Amino acid sequence: xxxxxxxxxxxxxxxxxxxxxxxxxxxxxxxxxxxxxxxxxxxxxxxxxxxxxxxxxxxxxxxxxxxxxxxxxxxxxxxxxxxxxxxxxxxxxxxxxxxxxxxxxxxxxxxxxxxxxxxxxxxxxxxxxxxxxxxxxxxxx
Numbered sequence: 001x002x003x004x005x006x007x008x009x010x011x012x013x014x015x016x017x018x019x020x021x022x023x024x025x026x027x028x029x030x031x032x033x034x035x036x037x038x039x040x041x042x043x044x045x046x047x048x049x050x051x052x053x054x055x056x057x058x059x060x061x062x063x064x065x066x067x068x069x070x071x072x073x074x075x076x077x078x079x080x081x082x083x084x085x086x087x088x089x090x091x092x093x094x095x096x097x098x099x100x101x102x103x104x105x106x107x108x109x110x111x112x113x114x115x116x117x118x119x120x121x122x123x124x125x126x127x128x129x130x131x132x133x134x135x136x137x138x139x140x141x
Contacts, residue, residue, distance in 0.1 A: 026050050027094070034134035041110030043130045045102040045140065049094045057100065057123065058092040064131025064138040071102055074122035080108030084115065087122040094121055104130050 028048050036042035045062070049055055060071045074082070074089045082089065094100045100121035104110070105128050131138060 027055060029140060030099075032134065032140065034136050034138065036112065038111040039133055040129065041104050041106040042112045043104045043134050044107070044114070045130065047094065047100045047102070049096055049098050049100075052096050054096060055094045056092055057094055057121075062102075062131075063141050064134055065141075066132030066138075067127075067129075069125035069127065069130060071123050072126055074103065074124050079105055079124060082108060082122060083113045086116050086118040086120060088119050089122050091121060092123065102130065104128075 026049075028050055029045060030048045031044075031046040033042065033044045047057075057071055061068055062071070063069070071092075073092050074087070076082075076089055098119065098121060099117060100123055101114075101116065102123045102125065105124045107124070131140075
């Protein structure tokens with residue numbers, strides 16, 4: 001498993017691989033939806049690959065300090081169809097310049113139906129919520 005160092009840059013968090021920076025390129029957490037009206041379904045974490053190489057996110061983890069989540073691909077048969085055909089599902093490779101959104105696993109039954117750029121990689125977690133229900137004061141690691 002690759003080790004990552006966190007660096008805070010402006011409003012985003014830059015994930016830098018320990019060891020070879022050129023292998024994966026930097027990933028930035030660009031947006032977090034915490035405490036939406038439908039907290040059980042509409043939370044998400046958006047990640048952008050600002051590097052020049054594709055990054056396989058298989059098995060990555062994050063925590064909000066309350067729970068540790070393993071990132072997995074959005075599988076339609078398990079989580080339901082997404083309301084927008086622009087999502088890329090059942091994949092874990094984030095291409096250079098690509099956007100990935102880690103959705104709450106119940107997103108398909110949520111209320112928001114967020115608009116996303118074509119090809120946005122849909123990911124989720126192995127349990128039913130992101131973290132232990134994200135709050136606006138949670139730090140993501």
